[in-house]
Amino acid sequence: xxxxxxxxxxxxxxxxxxxxxxxxxxxxxxxxxxxxxxxxxxxxxxxxxxxxxxxxxxxxxxxxxxxxxxxxxxxxxxxxxxxxxxxxxxxxxxxxxxxxxxxxxxxxxxxxxxxxxxxxxxxxxxxxxxxxxxxxxxxxxxxxxxxxxxxxxxxxxxxxxxxxxxxxxxxxxxxxxxxxxxxxxxxxxxxxxxxxxxxxxxxxxxxxxxxxxxxxxxxxxxxxxxxxxxxxxxxxxxxxxxxxxxxxxxxxxxxxxxxxxxxxxxxxxxxxxxxxxxxxxxxxxxxxxxxxxxxxxx
Amino acid sequence: xxxxxxxxxxxxxxxxxxxxxxxxxxxxxxxxxxxxxxxxxxxxxxxxxxxxxxxxxxxxxxxxxxxxxxxxxxxxxxxxxxxxxxxxxxxxxxxxxxxxxxxxxxxxxxxxxxxxxxxxxxxxxxxxxxxxxxxxxxxxxxxxxxxxxxxxxxxxxxxxxxxxxxxxxxxxxxxxxxxxxxxxxxxxxxxxxxxxxxxxxxxxxxxxxxxxxxxxxxxxxxxxxxxxxxxxxxxxxxxxxxxxxxxxxxxxxxxxxxxxxxxxxxxxxxxxxxxxxxxxxxxxxxxxx
Ligand SMILES: Nc1ncnc2c1ncn2[C@@H]1O[C@H](COP(=O)(O)OP(=O)(O)OP(=O)(O)O)[C@@H](O)[C@H]1O
Ligand SMILES: [Mg+2]
Numbered sequence: 409x410x411x412x413x414x415x416x417x418x419x420x421x422x423x424x425x426x427x428x429x430x431x432x433x434x435x436x437x438x439x440x441x442x443x444x445x446x447x448x449x450x451x452x453x454x455x456x457x458x459x460x461x462x463x464x465x466x467x468x469x470x471x472x473x474x475x476x477x478x479x480x481x482x483x484x485x486x487x488x489x490x491x492x493x494x495x496x497x498x499x500x501x502x503x504x505x506x507x508x509x510x511x512x513x514x515x516x517x518x519x520x521x522x523x524x525x526x527x528x529x530x531x532x533x534x535x536x537x538x539x540x541x542x543x544x545x546x547x548x549x550x551x552x553x554x555x556x557x558x559x560x561x562x563x564x565x566x567x568x569x570x571x572x573x574x575x576x577x578x579x580x581x582x583x584x585x586x587x588x589x590x591x592x593x594x595x596x597x598x599x600x601x602x603x604x605x606x607x608x609x610x611x612x613x614x615x616x617x618x619x620x621x622x623x624x625x626x627x628x629x630x631x632x633x634x635x636x637x638x639x640x641x642x643x644x645x646x647x648x649x650x651x652x653x654x655x656x657x658x659x660x661x662x663x664x665x666x667x668x669x670x671x672x673x674x675x676x677x678x679x680x681x682x683x684x685x686x687x688x689x690x691x692x693x694x695x696x697x698x699x700x701x702x703x704x705x706x
Numbered sequence: 707x708x709x710x711x712x713x714x715x716x717x718x719x720x721x722x723x724x725x726x727x728x729x730x731x732x733x734x735x736x737x738x739x740x741x742x743x744x745x746x747x748x749x750x751x752x753x754x755x756x757x758x759x760x761x762x763x764x765x766x767x768x769x770x771x772x773x774x775x776x777x778x779x780x781x782x783x784x785x786x787x788x789x790x791x792x793x794x795x796x797x798x799x800x801x802x803x804x805x806x807x808x809x810x811x812x813x814x815x816x817x818x819x820x821x822x823x824x825x826x827x828x829x830x831x832x833x834x835x836x837x838x839x840x841x842x843x844x845x846x847x848x849x850x851x852x853x854x855x856x857x858x859x860x861x862x863x864x865x866x867x868x869x870x871x872x873x874x875x876x877x878x879x880x881x882x883x884x885x886x887x888x889x890x891x892x893x894x895x896x897x898x899x900x901x902x903x904x905x906x907x908x909x910x911x912x913x914x915x916x917x918x919x920x921x922x923x924x925x926x927x928x929x930x931x932x933x934x935x936x937x938x939x940x941x942x943x944x945x946x947x948x949x950x951x952x953x954x955x956x957x958x959x960x961x962x963x964x965x966x967x968x969x970x971x972x973x974x975x976x977x978x979x980x981x982x983x984x985x986x987x988x989x990x991x992x993x994x995x
Contacts, residue, residue, distance in 0.1 A: 508880060539882030546880075550873035553896045553990045562891070563881035599989040612877070619881060 456525045459484040459653035460505060460542065460623050463520045467500055470514035474500045477519070478679045480672055482623070485650025489664035489685065490657045492674035493700065498657045501674065502625050505655070506542040507535060523623070540567055543621035547628040549608035551600035551615075556592050559600050559611055563619040582614040586644055606637025613644065623653045631659065642667050661701060665689055673697045738969060745966035748959045753967075758927040758940065761949050761957035765964055767929050771940035772913055772971070774930050775847060775923070779912040783852035783859055784905055790815070790856065791863020791901070796889060812864075815857035826850055827918030835922060842924025842938035850918045855908035862904020866897035871991075898986035906979045910972050916943040942968045 458481035467475040475497040482488050490498050500509065507528060509515045521528045528538055540563070551559050560579040564570050570578050579596065583589040588610045592603070600611055609629060616624060626645070630638040638660075645654055645667055658664050664671055665685060672682040673696075681688055681697040692698045756764030794812060830850035834840050870893050878888035894901075924938030925948075931937050945964040949957040 506880065508876070536882040536884060539880060544880035546873065546876065548873060550871075550877040552874060552877060552892050553987075554892075555989055562878075563883065566881060566883040566887055566891075601989070601991045615877075615881070 455484070457484060458482055458522075460521065460523045460655075462501075462505075463522060465501075465504070465519035465521060466517065467497070467504055467509070468514075468516045469500075469512070473677055475504075475674075475677045478674075479519075480679055480682055482653055482655055483670070484653050486669040487645060487649055487654040487656055487667050488670040488672060489668035490655060490672050490674060491659070491661065491664050491700070494659075496674045497677045498674055499627055502627055502655060502657055503544075505623070505625055506539050506544055508544065536567070540619045541621055542623045542625065543616035543619065544625045545609070545612055545616050545627070545629045547631055549605060549612050549632070551603075551608050551611055553599075553601075555597045556600050556603070556611065557596040560614045560618055562615060567619055569619060578618055582618045583611075585617060586610040586614045587640065588614065604637070606633045606640060609633060609637070609641060610644070613641070617648075621652065623655070624648065626654060626656045628657050628659060630663065638663070661689070673700060675700065741962060741965045741969055745959075745962040749963070749966075753960070753963050757929060758945070758960070760927075761952045761954060761960065763927075763960075765942065765945065765960065765967060767927055767940040768942045768945060768964060769967060770930050771923075771926070772942045772968075774844070774939065775851065775919075775941060776909050776912055778844065778848040779851050779855060780905065780909060782848055783855045783908055783912075786852065787856045787859025787904070787908070788863050788901060790860035791867065792889065792894075794860065794864040795867035796885075796893075812861075815860050818853065819857040819861075823854055823915055824917035824921075826854055827921035830918060831921035841936040842922065843933075843935045844923070844930070844937065844939050845934040847919055847923035847939065850922050851912045851915060854915070854918065855911050858911070859901075859904045859908050862907070863897070863901050866900025866904075867893065869900070870896050895986060896990060899983045902979050902982050902986075906975055909975055913968060913971060913975075914943060916947045919943065920947070942971075 461481035462478050465475060465478045466473065478501065490502065492498055503509050504517065505521055505528070509517075523538070523542065526533065528542075552562055554562070557576070557579045560582050561570070561575045564575065564578055580589060580593075583592060588607060591607060592598075592611075600608060603611065609632075613629075629645075630641050633641065642663060645656065648654060656664070656668060668685045670683065671685040671688045673680045673688065673692075673694075675696050681692060681694045683693075688697060689701050692701060750764075753764045754769065755766055757767040758765060790811070798811075827850060830846055830853075834846040834849060835842060840846050874892050874896065875888065878892045883892070919941055923941060925944050926938040926940045928940075930939050942964045945957075945960050946968070949961040949964075952958070
């Protein structure tokens with residue numbers, strides 16, 4: 409038996425696979441970078457292997473079932489792609505994970521979502537801190553009507569994570585992380601709406617990353633971007649693991665294959681299939697999945 | 707439709723829009739021109755520096771009085787109106803079937819906007835000046851003016867807030883911003899033009915009102931005193947309304963001078979409002995005017 413950290417052993421035992429293509433769990437006495445990062449984040453090895461998980465989750469809008477009995481876990485430090493035809497409930501599912509649907513009229517749910525082993529609806533859960541820990545990036549870039557710098561630190565200010573001069577440091581750090589620093593360093597005080605669509609989306613990513621989330625929900629983050637910007641965003645997303653756990657809704661099957669370790673296929677509100685991305689695309693178990701990934705549904 | 711008929715329809719539409727524009731702008735220019743033409747030939751700069759003496763002298767007392775009234779209305783009606791608008795748009799929420807709540811408050815503001823100002827003045831006079839023994843006073847005038855303009859400010863604020871894109875609100879929500887914090891830092895920012903416009907209308911109305919002020923502010927020929935009660939106050943519409951009836955040229959000149967100064971004040975307000983709006987909109991997605 410090669411050396412695998414306890415967390416991974418658990419995952420490997422259960423799923424009978426490694427973390428996924430692109431990230432290898434090194435066998436032998438050495439430890440992979442992934443392991444080192446994950447261990448640094450969790451030195452005692454007490455956090456559950458799944459950063460966030462849905463348990464028997466059903467969602468309704470005004471008595472109309474949108475998502476039915478979905479149980480799925482999102483392994484810490486990986487990207488999971490969420491695919492499915494339009495209207496199948498992807499956004500509804502995703503928005504539920506940081507409780508963005510709670511106040512939508514007619515919304516009702518059954519089942520649970522657990523973050524780090526604790527229900528996100530538990531009374532001890534602070535909604536604002538939950539949203540800090542579970543960030544979200546939207547389909548259309550939505551910078552706020554304030555300067556580029558203020559955009560990056562908007563959440564940092566709201567959560568009082570930093571103040572004064574530290575804000576400039578945070579802004580630079582995050583803009584560098586998303587690869588936008590060189591393009592905007594001379595116009596940090598300018599309006600974000602003069603940036604290109606792709607740059608605006610990177611800015612929104614920087615804003616979401618600045619508050620130090622553990623999980624990032626991405627709802628078709630590249631669907632309004634050109635291929636080059638899309639590639640930049642995908643590259644950035646890959647670089648965010650294993651420090652973060654990403655859930656990526658996408659209509660772009662190529663994107664799902666390129667970026668994710670796991671893929672879940674949602675069809676008419678049901679979780680039809682879930683597994684390692686390669687398996688799901690190359691050896692789907694369900695005929696509906698096969699139809700979808702070969703372009704015959706949706 | 708043939709292309710000829712389409713062209714004629716197109717042309718007719720243009721003619722109508724231009725005609726409508728002329729119908730709106732024409733009278734404004736005509737009135738403004740009339741005031742300027744009558745005031746300029748007799749203009750004395752001492753009008754700005756001396757107080758009224760009977761029906762002659764200057765208008766310093768009236769200018770300062772109008773400025774004090776505007777500032778007071780901005781403080782009282784501005785606060786109440788903007789907060790009321792925020793409540794209607796953001797906090798009243800939606801009732802069953804997703805309809806916006808706060809209907810009673812909304813209709814109340816509409817009814818208020820429909821009450822003739824002279825009726826409000828009379829009520830203010832009977833209640834505040836007589837019943838409460840406040841006498842002609844700054845506070846009575848401010849309250850009546852504020853009651854008049856709060857509906858405009860509240861509706862203007864509500865409308866402006868409702869037009870703020872959902873994407874901003876959702877973005878703020880997803881970052882974990884508290885609702886009030888998001889409102890102050892993200893949402894209100896893009897509602898500033900609408901709010902400022904409603905404040906502008908409110909100030910222009912309070913500067914230009916006559917009837918409720920005759921009932922509540924009285925008239926005073928000295929510069930305004932720092933007193934809320936038992937102290938009448940001057941204002942620019944008084945000479946316009948009253949001095950015109952006096953049998954002296956001096957009085958007539960003062961009436962036109964007051965009208966001209968009011969016009970200039972409103973213009974200055976417009977410029978100030980534009981500056982505020984431009985400043986608030988320098989990072990905006992779509993520039994509003
Ligand atoms: N607020 C709402 N109230 C009522 N029904 C809603 C609401 N939001 C979504 N729905 C319905 O839920 C279903 C799923 O919508 P959802 O947005 O989750 O789909 P999706 O998978 O994200 O689709 P797409 O790929 O087009 O974004 C749709 O039938 C939609 O009409
Ligand atoms: Mg969607």
